[in-house]
Amino acid sequence: MNILHQYTFQSLKVNRRRTLFTGMGIVISVAMITAVSVFASSFLDYMERKAIYETGDWELAYSDLNETEIQYLNTDKQVDHTFTVDDLGYAVLPESQNEYKPYWFIRACDEEGFQRLGLHLVSGRLPENENELLVSEHVAYNGGVEIELGQTITLQTGQRVLQESPDQPLNQNNPYDPEQPETIADPQPRNYTVVGIMERSDLEPRWSPGYTAITSRSETNPGVDPVVYVKLKYSGQRPQEDFPQLQIKLYPAAGVNNNVLRFRGPFWENSYFAMVASAATLTLFIIITGSVFLIYNAFAISLTERSRQFGILASVGATSRQKFWCVVQEGLMIALAAIPLGVLAGICGMAVTLRVINPMLQSLEFLSADVPFHTVVSFPAVALTVICSVVMIVLACWLPALKAARMTPIQAIRQPQKVKLKRRHRFFSFVAGKLWGVEGELAVKNIQRSGRKAGLTILSLAVSLILFTTVTSIMTMMIQAVGMTSQDELADAWVTDYSSHSFLEEKPSFTQLRQLTSVAGTQRITQVYAAVHTQNLDFDDYWSGIGEEYPALLFAVDDESYAQILAENQISEAMMADPADDVIPGILFNRYRAQITENGKKRYADVPFLQSMPETLKISIGDAGETLTIKPMALAADMDLYSSEIVYGGNLAVLIPVSNLNTLLTEAKGSRSYSDKLYLRAVPGQQETMIQQIDEIGKQNLTHSFSWYSPVQNQREDKTLLTIVSIFIYGFITLICMICLVNVINTISTNIGLRRKEFAMLRSVGMDEKKFNRMIRLESLFYGLGAAAIGIPVSLYLITLLHYNLMQGSFWFSFTMPWPMMLGGVAVLMLMVMTMMSYATRKVRKENIIETLKEEE
Incomplete structure (x- = not known):
């Protein structure tokens, strides 16, 4: 340690308070940088583990391989691990109540595959031999087939083919079409004992015709082409340098697990990494910019105090370079102790934060409740933190160091820059x-x-x-x-059911929902999409420039709700009699919540559609082009409907009773577009219970016609x-x-x-x-x-x-x-x-x- 190093060290010891405060500022800044890098690493790790949980720990899937090629994959130095799955084929499931999924799809998996294919047990255990079976719970709540542990089933397993083209086997990506007859080619009887029930696998597409069932793989399954799943080792190469080496020696992979690959180490060129990197870079820029300014303050104060000392150093022969490095060394000496403390504080702080928010993160629907956030500290993240911290401290020292280097003995003694008063100061x-x-x-x-x-x-x-x-x-x-x-949502949830029933007939799912104890009130609304002819209609100025037709919605509500709306708008029920002379009475909803601009400022306002009530409305429904006539009996600015679409949909809305809907749709020829929804209000304090009950009813629904949403x-x-x-x-x-x-x-x-x-x-x-x-x-x-x-x-x-x-x-x-x-x-x-x-x-x-x-x- 030379004399200037000793001088810098002694200066830090003498000014302990300033050294302590400067060190505290650096510790906090480094802790923030560390926290950002640790969170970015933890987020990418979480997303990778989530993808593995959902789709399995594999990257490539090869099919139609012979034994030599499989052996090559198992011994290739680029391959981390492999596992093999045999697709044994399909078996008819006659008890299935879902007409689009009439089969079992039987797969045989080796021991490592059970651990890496993304299978999650609900009850029971994994199969241990080729006579045991693991079935999906999906077959119960979607197919209506109850399977119990220990149950023995006999399946006639073979390839699924169309009767008109028996030489072309179908797979899970080919949905079942009831209008195209299928058969199972060369069925072989197999007896299985059900030993486990698993969650529905993400490897089973929703449109697939078979419910997945998995058994243990035997050494050989004659006549079956194995699927080999591969995970690669990485040495920092880019994917386009890794994959072709395998593909050239074999042939292009049958499948690529992009869900996992986008989070693997060498795959820097993907949207997720770009998103995280952009957010982290912006945050680091803000932190470093603010920290440089604030830490600079400490060194500027130090320079002000020690200006006379730097003058003395200059008078005894210290060069500008030596004075410059005195200030920089002061910052680096403080950093030597502050950076490790800051890194440790940042890691501990982020670990505690993630532990606190982990339950909240797992409650979000777009994240997984089964995959917790872990605090991940990677060497690149720590190295980046140290580099950023050193750069930050050097930048903070730079200007004070330059001023110290330029200071002459005369300036240090006179200190002319200390007080500069101008007229405004006085x-x-x-x-x-x-x-x-x-x-x-x-x-x-x-x-x-x-x-x-x-x-x-x-x-x-x-x-x-x-x-x-x-x-x-x-x-x-x-x-x-x-x-x-x-x-503006008046309903706590709404359910859409596209199953084909009469509009006057209650849908089975709606009946179940109305009987829930957590439901305080319901309102069924059928929305029919139409177009209104704009000729002879007195539209408000806001709607200037519309064409000959404008989108319209017919809202058909139950008679009880309709009578209540009539009373609220002081309309006699006698005025709303049954349709006569091909004219259907209705209430025209004359309000739209629009964003308007006045004097360069935007605001929301209620805008009327029409300035006066028309005699009739000419509307077209469906693709036949036939015109129907609706007679508006009133212009209403408010309706006690659970649906907010009547206000925010932007369509001209007409309310009619559901009893008139069948007549209207009978007169409209061709195809029509409509949706049937049941809006539900929950008993106060029981919203969560109602949502869970709706979800259970949805799982029991055996078709794809049932969907629900809860604001x-x-x-x-x-x-x-x-x-x-x-x-x-x-x-x-x-x-x-x-x-x-x-x-x-x-x-x-x-x-x-x-x-x-x-x-x-x-x-x-x-x-x-x-x-x-x-x-x-x-x-x-x-x-x-x-x-x-x-x-x-x-x-x-x-x-x-x-x-x-x-x-x-x-x-x-x-x-x-x-x-x-x-x-x-x-x-x-x-x-x-x-x-x-x-x-x-x-x-x-x-x-x-x-x-x-x-x-x-």
Whole structure:
């Protein structure tokens, strides 16, 4: 260690408080960088494990291989592992109540395949020999066939072929068509004992004709072509360099597991990695930019304190290069201790955070409840963190180091840059003196004399204020957006059933749903898609430019709901008699929730379709082009319908009773497009119970005609996701503000220490404790006002910009000035500065005036 290294080390030891605060700022910054890299690694690891859980741990699938080729795959140095599955064929399942899935699909899997094919037991165990069978629970809730453990079944297994082309076997990707007769070619009897029930495998497409059942693979299955699943080893090569080597020696793979491959190490060129990398890069840029600025503050203060020392070094022969590296070495010495602590703190902090939010993540529908988040610390992530941290610290030291290198002995002695007062400075101190007396004048002059240090302190406080107000506003907007997605939904769930029944006849699934104890009310609505002829219709100006036809929706509701709507709109039921003379009476809904622009500002408003009620409406239904006539009996601006589509659909809506619907559709020739939905309201507090019961009924439905949606569930997931985002965002802001706080404490404590003689002089000329405290409070007030003068305009600009960009999308809500947040933030900043200054001056007040005045600077 040379003399300059020793000097730098001793300087750090002497200025322990500044060293401690600078180190704390670096630790927090490094912890944030580490947390970002660890979360990115953990997210990619989670997505890979989720893909493996759903589709299996394999990448390539080869079929039609001979024994030599299979042996080659097992011994190739690029292959990590293989497992083999035999597709034994199909067997008729006569008990199946799903006409599109009339078969068993039998597969035989080796021991490793059971572990890596993505199979998940519900009950029982895995097969141990070729006489035992593992069946999917899908056959029970979709096919209506109850299979019990220990049950023995005999299956006639063979290839599935069309009767007209028996030489072309069909597979799981060929859906069953009842209009094309099929048969099982060369069926062989096989006896099985059911030993396990598994979840439906993702390897079974929803359109496949057979329910998957798996047995243990014997050494040879004559007449069966095995499918070999392969996972490759990687040495950092790109996929296009790895795959062809196998494909050239064999031939192109029969299947590629893209769900897993997109998350494998060498597959950098994929959308998921690009998404994570982009988000992480943006976050790292924000962290490093903010940290460089805030850590720079500490080194700038250090340079101000040590300017005389650098002048002395220059006077005894230190070169500019040596002075430059003195400052850089100071930063690197602090980093030597701070970076490991920051990395450890970031890893521990992210581990705790993921542990806390893991239950919330698993509750989200687009994630898997069976695959937990793990904290993954990879060497590349840690190495990237260290590199980014070193770059950050060097950048923060660079400008102070350049200033130190350029400092001459004369400049160090004279220190001409310390105080530079201009005319406006004298004006501000004069005004402060008139308003608050000598204490106010001294407070302003103290800030002016502090120059760059005061400016950096104010800027640090302003950054904290900007971050707090901006992020809080973002979260408020997100909460408003989430609330808008469900605020107009009157139903807690709705079910669509496309099964072919008469409109007047109750669907079996709807009957089940109405009988649920968790359901408080229901409303069945059949929507028929049509087109209205626009001639002779008095459309509002908003709809200018529409063509000869405009989309329309006929809403057919049950008679009880229809009678209630008539009463609400003061329409006599006698006016709504049965159709006569080919004219169907109805109520025209004359309101649309539209986004309009006025004076360059967007807002939502209720826009009428028609300015006056027409005599009749001419509508066309289906593709036959026949025109039907509906006579509007009233224009309604509101209807007690559970469906929000009547308001937001953008279609001209006509309400008719379901009793008239059959007549209308009988008169309309050709094909029609419609949907039949049952809207449900839950008993208060039983929304979750109702959703679970609907899901169970959906599983019992044996066709693909049943689907359901719940805005309650969607809103719950949105709120959960919002909570997770809030945890990360507010954690990020807290850490940034902690860096700001550390630098402010460092600046203020150092500034107070440098003003010890000034305070002693003021006390020597008669300034008592009360006036001294008043001066300190006013100085704190001016720091807060300075931060507010910068932070409030910048925050308002950013918030307005964010609001404007959000309004370009699907959401609209009024802009509200966040004055409570801003004023509260300014008050907290002032209180924080006042507390720190009072604490820093506590020791100064106890010092002896004479001894302090006698000290050299």
